Amino acid sequence: MTTAAHIRRELDAVTIRFAGDSGDGMQLAGEQFTSATAVAGNDLATLPDFPAEIRAPAGSLPGVSAFQIQFASTDIFTPGDEADVLVCMNPAALKTNLNTVRRGGTIIVNSDAFTETNLKKAGYAVSPLDDESLKEYAIHKVPIETLTIEATKGLEIPSRTAKTCKNFFALGLMYHMYQRPMEETLAFIDAKFLAKTPLIAEANKRVLNAGWNFGDTAELGSGFVVPPARISPGTYRNIRGNDALALGIVAASVRSGLPVFLGAYPITPASDVLHVLSQYKHFGVRTFQAEDEIAGVCAAIGASFGGGLGVTISSGPGIALKTEALGLAHMTELPLLVCNVQRGGPSTGLPTKTEQADLFQAIFGRNGECPIPVIAAATPADAFESVYEAARIAIKYMTPVFFLSDGYIANGSEPWKIPDPDSLPPIDVNFVKTGETVQPYERDPVTLARRWVKPGTPGLEHRIGGLEKADKTGNISYDPDNHDKMTRIRAEKVARIAQEIPPTETAGDPDGDVVVVGWGSTYGSIEAAVRAARLRGVRAAHVHLRYLNPLPSDLESVLRRFRKVLVPEINLGQLSFILRGKYLIDARGFNQVRGQPFKVAALTQAIMNLSEET
């Protein structure tokens, strides 16, 4: 590989963003760049940004697809507030992404695409390349399409086909700029194309190299180096949240010995979990694409009744439909894993955007007294461990458990240190066996879980259902005192899950001015903002909750070690309300509902401001 003659500059962290038409392969370029960056040993975080349409008209504003990555030589936690470099494949991409670039940042445009038609589709009267509008940025006009076609000359493929390789040109250019290794991508091209379409493989490789070489010769400010981060040793892979979620479920199945039954109905952004799990039939995973969300959850309840690990997965509107059935799972005290990959709401809302506004629904959203434990993932990789934990608790406590992810976690990816399966906490399943004299609603004294009896077991025939049960026998009971008692037992069982929760960790100062409490995918922005605020002199700490119901028993005392409590959420203040109600602590919200992660700068400012309040 050629190395550049230019002076290399070391950078701490860089954010780059690829943007183009949905048909331009920007997600692919972004994913490849991510892998190469991971291999280069940087810490990183990514943000894919899809259009809502399947395939909006080419060149149109709604058709723009983007992918952002931040990578660094130190720990980083977010895909970056602003891009240092934006790669723009057409005018529409420039139009919709310009506000994501920092002032003074670099913009690389595919100048071939700035035709009159495309400019018009993007709503430009004059080309922004020709007027003053971009003067605050370093603009590089690169005729990417021409160069791409040039690079494939001599191969017998039509120029229309050749043009589709242009994302690899952009990728090659960025690889050069940030000195990423290209082996991984070259191997990927071969794996994907060599067997079936060797010409395409060759074309892509040539174009990739042409991009690199172009960077080498053009004066684009190449040769930036972001040295490797100090990352704990181990084997890594890059993982998307939805994949981690699916793997966590399979791991829970293997470790518990229970076959997974997934009852689900497709919905953005949860569908991929159905797709991925349907490929794991060799693990005995049964995926059932139901006729609707109600059937999905009910079939999962049936599976759990039959002695399987019932799982259902959906997003806001679909979760809403499952509400009634969750009451049944709660009443019959069967294990059930309910995954909600949250999206923008209410109603159909913003299906492709992220949001954290379903926490109230998870904790409170059922008829009757019907507490359900709630566990949330913090990052794409964390989805593995946290969903595993959710499954473990569902089985151990014989209860439905809500697992919350969101669109940002689902489609985002990060390097994941692959755990040793044997190091995962054990999941013991203890079906009642023939001959044991157990009543269906007898309970474990520690967990209050009832015992699980598998149909087919001789001598233990019994009936369960949604009517109130008599204590121990599980027969129908209309007795007032029994109802009060059972309602409290079910609540107490869920409350006891607190005994599973490890001591609350604070990242930052052990006490002081502001504790920032978060949950879910805001992990990265909060961590970054707390660090920034501490650098600016605030005594602050970050507490990130995996367990949202019940809350950790030590949480109140942790919060009380700080003068102020700030709760940033991508909603209008749900966890903050719950903390207030539980602890009578004046938890303040920092809330935005913009379908996007927080900007670290804004959050840092909020911490600074609160720390100054007396």
Added chain:
Amino acid sequence: MTTAAHIRRELDAVTIRFAGDSGDGMQLAGEQFTSATAVAGNDLATLPDFPAEIRAPAGSLPGVSAFQIQFASTDIFTPGDEADVLVCMNPAALKTNLNTVRRGGTIIVNSDAFTETNLKKAGYAVSPLDDESLKEYAIHKVPIETLTIEATKGLEIPSRTAKTCKNFFALGLMYHMYQRPMEETLAFIDAKFLAKTPLIAEANKRVLNAGWNFGDTAELGSGFVVPPARISPGTYRNIRGNDALALGIVAASVRSGLPVFLGAYPITPASDVLHVLSQYKHFGVRTFQAEDEIAGVCAAIGASFGGGLGVTISSGPGIALKTEALGLAHMTELPLLVCNVQRGGPSTGLPTKTEQADLFQAIFGRNGECPIPVIAAATPADAFESVYEAARIAIKYMTPVFFLSDGYIANGSEPWKIPDPDSLPPIDVNFVKTGETVQPYERDPVTLARRWVKPGTPGLEHRIGGLEKADKTGNISYDPDNHDKMTRIRAEKVARIAQEIPPTETAGDPDGDVVVVGWGSTYGSIEAAVRAARLRGVRAAHVHLRYLNPLPSDLESVLRRFRKVLVPEINLGQLSFILRGKYLIDARGFNQVRGQPFKVAALTQAIMNLSEET
């Protein structure tokens, strides 16, 4: 009518309870006694207590049906903690109702029914009439069946038929005991039977009189007088909560000029509202028995879109199913009245019992940020005015509104001072008219309500839906800032409803030790308990909330005038949690989930205890 020769004693308040087999007509007897008592000018409160089964086997424990009424010469608020007199038609009724009678109370048993078979069905080894088990009560064995058949002698009806009149014997006996006027019941019998079955009419009347006369001659301690209460002048009728609810909806229709569309699916205890409204076709009411609850609410949304008053009604499990559609109503900002007649939960729970455990669901139970106003009825008669208010707000603010009733309100009844329709608050509807240039999501500056455009209006064609809307135009928008803005506008619109709420009333002391905050059907028990506590020296007040979301703006300041806040609820602490979260006030719950109203004595004790805490 004969009058008793015995000395009359004046009593302040009396609680009597009729109990028998489902086939024994106890509800009818109870209702008649209620009417007669209302006419006698007493204040009263009732509690019907049905079996869960349609028709459990005759004489069995689950087949017992009871009706309790308290009436008094002063204001009373509950059907009574304990019965002074229990009328028992068979052993099963005695068995299941004995614990409702105060020690020393009177029990009148139909001794004819204490046969060996019946005793066995009730699980008595020996007859309780023959052993010592009832020695703490004043027992009167009356061969009611024999006396009933006796009374109908000479009429050409089979003795099996004659026997079915026995509830009138019991009723006549109680009428004598408490000196109620019988005219109302005699008229009722004629209205019901005279035309079709004159012999039955005659039989019932004879038996009723026989009961009275028996009381007159037997030494049952008759001649108690409960003098009339001081009741504000006006025309009264006795009304059940479900009837009041239906009437309130019709009144809102008449006053707004909007036709009612009720989309509903039968469910206990809400079905009666469907039944009653289906009889009001002459008011243009359209009732639609949908295929399920989802279709019910969706059809109601369609009706509102079409310019009608969309209403849906259900109970817990059915409300759960409507969750997704409520998001649509919220997003499209259409008026919609959602009535939840709560029952025991979770899941199928205890369908025929009362509970207040769906408050969380009403306030929090949807995906996304989706606030919906919540209004609750306090008593059966109050259902009229409060559901009217709920409809008014739905229309004025262009929003779905939750109206909460419960099984106790639904089936309970009380005297209702009939309002003058013209005195009801006006409901102005202001459809956009042809020629007005209004955008679909332009808003009223005061209420933030968008304008309502009726399909069919020329020139105003537009499209709405569940995706996020652009401000003003209502077109689809994926813009992050627009989403944040619209989410806040919708929340602010609901918050502004607080401007409709009258100043919070406190009953009792204006400040002091304990303020007891309630909502819904606990009104009576709380009012009675607060009065009792005040008599015992506590400075206490009762605040009963009709508006649960938003809460009254002055509520916090009212609560802060007291040292302690007690929140009694038939749940595990839902309103109390909300008050804590909102105001950071240490609101304490008094919670029972027994499917029954509170006992005044227990609640009084709780107030006393809390007042003693420092």
Added chain:
Amino acid sequence: MSDHDLPGGHDEPLPKYTKDDFTTDQDVRWCPGCGDYAVLATVQKLMAELPVRREDHVFVSGIGCSSRFPYYMNTYGFHTIHGRATAVASGLKITNPNLHVWIVTGDGDGLSIGGNHLMHLLRRNFDVTVLLFNNRIYGLTKGQYSPTSELGKRTKSTPMGSIDYPLSPLAVALGSGASFVGRSYDVDGKHLSGLIRQAWEHKGTSFIEIYQNCNIFNDGAFTSVTEKASKDAAQLRLEHGKKMLFDGGRKGIAFQEGRPVVITLGVDGTEEDVATHDAFDADISRAFALANVQVPEYPTPMGLLRAVSRPTYESLLHAQIDEAQKKKKADLHALLHGGYTWKVEDH
């Protein structure tokens, strides 16, 4: 409906059962006189005869009077939520295909709120049996009309008469591609028992409509079909391979130009013209024609309308799982290490 091998794991011989073995200690809480009692007795008796262990039966129901059924069967049982028994049973059957799964539902539970799940259950063809108790009314909620109530019916929710055109449960089932469709009624225990047994033998989803009298809210809904005096003329007792005769052989059903017609023998035609019932007809048309006729214009068909054989959902699914397992080892370590991985060394 069964896997005819006895379910795995049992070494002992099948016990000799009696009806009592299938009776629970719970008080039966239907109204005295309700048709549900007769069905319960028939099913309990049949259970004692089937070569299936008690613990391998599961009765799954929704909500309704009829859906109380599982409480009275001394087997495994699940009284789920309204309309969803079919969905719950699907997950159960996939999880343990050895179980004998019975679904008990009503005309409201199965055709109103649960209509969609029923349709999809039938097309998927799980090896389960659906017993739909059709009393043409909502019993448990005390007497509203149901999707099978006749037009003009006055009920609590339709004081001026219902205006929804009723569904034929059998037509819905055939419209959904059901593989086994039949009808019987509560008090003809022998006929009902025979049909349920056939259903149990059928591999795939069997759908049986059971006319059931609700003596409280819809008494006599089926007397015109079932009462002794007229039942010969009112019922078309279907038997495979037999002519479709009724009314003591005086009348029959013929198919003319694709349409079913009643012929009086010796008047409109001869026995020759009468169609022969083919319960296993590959073509669905005739079964559907039968599903749409009823008294008074036609005799009401009773018995098995149609059974066709088609692989069951769970067998296809488990075949895919087997195939996948043959191809690939279930190695969790390997799965977690899938895709591109890299090592970070100590430094």
Added chain:
Amino acid sequence: MSDHDLPGGHDEPLPKYTKDDFTTDQDVRWCPGCGDYAVLATVQKLMAELPVRREDHVFVSGIGCSSRFPYYMNTYGFHTIHGRATAVASGLKITNPNLHVWIVTGDGDGLSIGGNHLMHLLRRNFDVTVLLFNNRIYGLTKGQYSPTSELGKRTKSTPMGSIDYPLSPLAVALGSGASFVGRSYDVDGKHLSGLIRQAWEHKGTSFIEIYQNCNIFNDGAFTSVTEKASKDAAQLRLEHGKKMLFDGGRKGIAFQEGRPVVITLGVDGTEEDVATHDAFDADISRAFALANVQVPEYPTPMGLLRAVSRPTYESLLHAQIDEAQKKKKADLHALLHGGYTWKVEDH
């Protein structure tokens, strides 16, 4: 589907419309090449021809690519939630029977999550028209199989092939007692337009299945039926009163013993034997037989299978309201004073 009187309150004459009057300013966001475009154009053109004011049309849809339809029609429109357009439309039509209500749904929206509401809409017979865009795939969620996908279909959610037996939308509709059932396809604008117009004229619920190509996730799903070269042999173009001939008159459909069979003229029979299509047949059997046949064994029927006349739900409901209003005055004061009342005097 219409009340043929113009809706009340308009004095001015009906404007002369063009297709453009029915086009909105919203960018159409279907994939280039999607069959939805053709249907949209056909419907917009037809709207300009119907004697209905623009403001009296309402397009109600669920969720899916096809369900975006209302945004592109310059009429009133409601893009509701997944599967519920039918229910929303029911409430709308009852509230204002003068509106011309169109329901746009997909094979997922209408037959998967929305199957039950569709079934009940059809039996109730509201005077509305359902356009079900059948592309045999879930488009909007990017390519999972749908209830109409063929067995064995490999999709994102069925990597080893789907195992659910597909539904025939027309069979489901007839099984539910639909009063108007037909089929057409995206690119045959003339045929489609004619069928939709007939549907609009029908008083009652009209159900039209529209074969629609999803060129992204299920390209060519219907080519065997619709492509020029083979369509003559592959389609049975139904016309009332005409013989059921196809393949240029070389073949025809006959009913034998109640079953549909393909006959080759001159080989298995003559034109005499070929059935004549009766689109208004009182008996449902033949229409159902046609709903269940398709290529390759049979030609796929196109056109109106069956239309029968039955009172609409809203007309029956409003008749009851009228009757009630004739009998009883709507006097709120009297209503509130219903039952036994008593006066309490000042004291």
